[in-house]
Amino acid sequence: MDELHLLYNYLIVGALLFSIGLVGFISRRNMIVMFLAAEMMLQGVSVSLVAWGRFHNDWGGQILVIFILTVAACEAAIALALVSMLFQRAGSLDIAFWQSLRESNLDAFVDQELPADDEETPHWPTLTPAGVEPEIEEEETVHRTHV
Amino acid sequence: MTQAQTIEILLVAGRGLLIALSFWLLLPRGAAGGRRLGIALGAASLVWICWEVPRLSPWSTDGVFLVLAAVTVVSAVGAVTLRSPVYCAIWFAMTLLGVSGLLLFQGAQFLGVATIVVYAGAILVTFLFVLMLAQPQGFAYYDRISWEATFSSIAGAGMVLVLTAAVSSALAGTPAAAAADKTDTDKTDTNTLAHAEVVTPLVDPSTPEKRSADILSQDHMERLGAQLFSRHLIAVEVAGTMLLAALVGAVAIAVQHRQITSPNAPQHGGSRHGGLEQRALGQGGLGQAGLGQGGQAHG
Numbered sequence: 269m270d271e272l273h274l275l276y277n278y279l280i281v282g283a284l285l286f287s288i289g290l291v292g293f294i295s296r297r298n299m300i301v302m303f304l305a306a307e308m309m310l311q312g313v314s315v316s317l318v319a320w321g322r323f324h325n326d327w328g329g330q331i332l333v334i335f336i337l338t339v340a341a342c343e344a345a346i347a348l349a350l351v352s353m354l355f356q357r358a359g360s361l362d363i364a365f366w367q368s369l370r371e372s373n374l375d376a377f378v379d380q381e382l383p384a385d386d387e388e389t390p391h392w393p394t395l396t397p398a399g400v401e402p403e404i405e406e407e408e409t410v411h412r413t414h415v
Numbered sequence: 416m417t418q419a420q421t422i423e424i425l426l427v428a429g430r431g432l433l434i435a436l437s438f439w440l441l442l443p444r445g446a447a448g449g450r451r452l453g454i455a456l457g458a459a460s461l462v463w464i465c466w467e468v469p470r471l472s473p474w475s476t477d478g479v480f481l482v483l484a485a486v487t488v489v490s491a492v493g494a495v496t497l498r499s500p501v502y503c504a505i506w507f508a509m510t511l512l513g514v515s516g517l518l519l520f521q522g523a524q525f526l527g528v529a530t531i532v533v534y535a536g537a538i539l540v541t542f543l544f545v546l547m548l549a550q551p552q553g554f555a556y557y558d559r560i561s562w563e564a565t566f567s568s569i570a571g572a573g574m575v576l577v578l579t580a581a582v583s584s585a586l587a588g589t590p591a592a593a594a595a596d597k598t599d600t601d602k603t604d605t606n607t608l609a610h611a612e613v614v615t616p617l618v619d620p621s622t623p624e625k626r627s628a629d630i631l632s633q634d635h636m637e638r639l640g641a642q643l644f645s646r647h648l649i650a651v652e653v654a655g656t657m658l659l660a661a662l663v664g665a666v667a668i669a670v671q672h673r674q675i676t677s678p679n680a681p682q683h684g685g686s687r688h689g690g691l692e693q694r695a696l697g698q699g700g701l702g703q704a705g706l707g708q709g710g711q712a713h714g
Contacts, residue, residue, distance in 0.1 A: 272470045274480075274521075274603035278580060280468055281484045281517065283578035285491055285510075291438050291571035292495030295561035300546055301500050304507050307538065309493055311514050314530075318523050323631055327642040329631075330523050331650075334643065337526075337533050338654045344538045348545045349665040355549040361500075362557035377562070 271323055278319030286310030289413075299351045299361045310340050427580075430442050431572045433460040436566035441496040442561045457492060461485070464579070472520045483520060487513030498558050500550055511535040525639055 292305030315331045321329020351361070358365040366379055374397060437460055440453025471477040492510035497503050511534050519527035561567070632638065643651060 270472050273471050277468055277471070277480060277484070278517070278521070280464060280579060281487060283473075283575060284464075284488050285514075286578070287571045288488070288491045288495055289572040290574055291442070291567050294570060295442055295564055295567035296495070297557040297560065297562060298500050298555075300542060300549070301495070301503050301530045301558075304500075304503055304542065305495055307534070308494065308507070308510065311491075311510065311534075315514060315517055315524070318518055318521050318526060322521050323521075325630060327639060328632070330526055330639060331643055331647055333526055334529070335650060335654055337529060338658065340535060341538060342539055342657055345661045345665045346668070347539055349668040352545050352549060353668055359547055360551070360555065360557065362555070364557065379556075379560075412417065 275319050275323040279316055282312045282314075282316030282319065285309070285315060287312075297362055297364055299363050300348075300353065301364065303347050303351070307340060307344070310336055427576060430460065430463055431576045433463065434575055435568045435572035438571050439564055441492060442564045442568065443496065443498045443559050444564055445560045461488060480517075480520060483513055483516040487517060498554050500546055500558060501543070504539060504546060507542075508535050508539055511539070522635065524635055 289305045289308030289310075289312060292308065293302055296302050296305065314336055317329040317333050317336075319329075321327065354366065355361055364377060364379070370376075433456055437453050437456035440449045441457060465481070471480060487510055490506045490513055493506035494503045494510055497506065511530055515527045515530040515535075518530060629638070
């Protein structure tokens with residue numbers, strides 16, 4: 269019965285990981301965090317697959333997880349290339365910028381109240397300069413002769 | 416409907432409500448607070464789920480599993496709900512560590528290490544590269560609000576409930592549980608899942624194929640390699656080709672972008688917003704056609 273309990277526990281963990289990834293994918297607006305949540309969903313599925321493979325004593329679970337790993341790597345490469353391209357065009361990682369790609373029967377999402385941008389920018393402490401400034405030659409700033 | 420059924424439905428609904436509420440409180444919702452309450456409710460819902468699930472028999476095994484599972488799930492929640500994307504990536508790395516531990520706990524040696532090496536070592540580092548290139552200083556406004564926080568938390572709670580219910584109903588119908596129901600005549604306790612005497616053997620000696628697929632054997636790696644390169648050889652080759660295609664595609668996307676920003680790029684009329692999208696869709700289509708023609712020329 270312990271194998272059954274192990275399977276049950278692992279399926280619950282896989283379900284939780286998948287649901288957390290789902291919530292993150294639906295609700296976050298940063299393109300990279302959305303992709304992170306998609307990867308989280310793949311992790312949940314991997315955990316469930318390995319658990320079923322162990323329970324049925326079948327290698328297919330682990331082999332499918334190997335292929336999921338491969339596909340996730342390819343997906344990460346393409347997705348991050350696309351994300352960086354979209355960032356170059358839009359200037360921000362906000363996916364609401366591209367919302368005209370939505371379906372035609374939906375209304376546009378308009379931000380009602382935006383929180384202020386620099387509300388939580390941390391202020392790092394600064395040290396008062398002390399000592400004598402070193403003399404810097406002009407040629408050294410252009411081209412360093414030695415490191 | 417009997418009273419026991421109503422109580423069960425109420426318990427399930429209460430669990431779903433707790434999970435939905437903790438998701439909703441934890442998601443970034445602008446300047447609204449309540450994160451600590453969200454953390455408390457999330458911990459409470461995790462403890463409740465853990466209570467419902469049957470535990471493993473030696474308490475040391477159970478303790479190790481609980482620690483790994485707690486690390487994984489808490490890091491996953493952090494990776495999805497924090498306001499800074501770099502923190503999200505770091506907590507995702509912690510989730511990967513937890514998942515790797517869970518896979519090693521199951522006996523999947525190769526996957527436990529491959530998760531760290533490939534996911535945390537390659538994919539996550541690529542994430543961080545792109546983040547460092549694209550993330551503005553401080554917290555951007557789009558990191559501190561979320562789209563449909565209410566709807567997504569309800570959807571997440573619904574997903575957890577559905578998957579949990581599916582798991583428990585699937586396991587209640589397995590032959591082991593059915594045999595436990597039959598042999599469990601002396602005990603008066605009705606919780607058959609926790610007190611059954613039937614032990615399912617790990618190695619099923621019925622067919623030769625099942626006898627050889629022993630995941631917990633000493634030569635786990637040899638057997639996994641043998642399975643992978645004999646039964647799934649075509650899939651391995653296809654995966655290699657797919658990696659090549661992804662590499663070519665990523666390079667093509669990056670190079671194509673540089674061609675767009677050159678002054679010879681085709682200009683579309685309209686507003687800046689519309690022009691960008693038309694250019695994006697048009698160049699995306701041209702890029703696909705270019706890739707297709709290039710592939711056919713070389714193939």
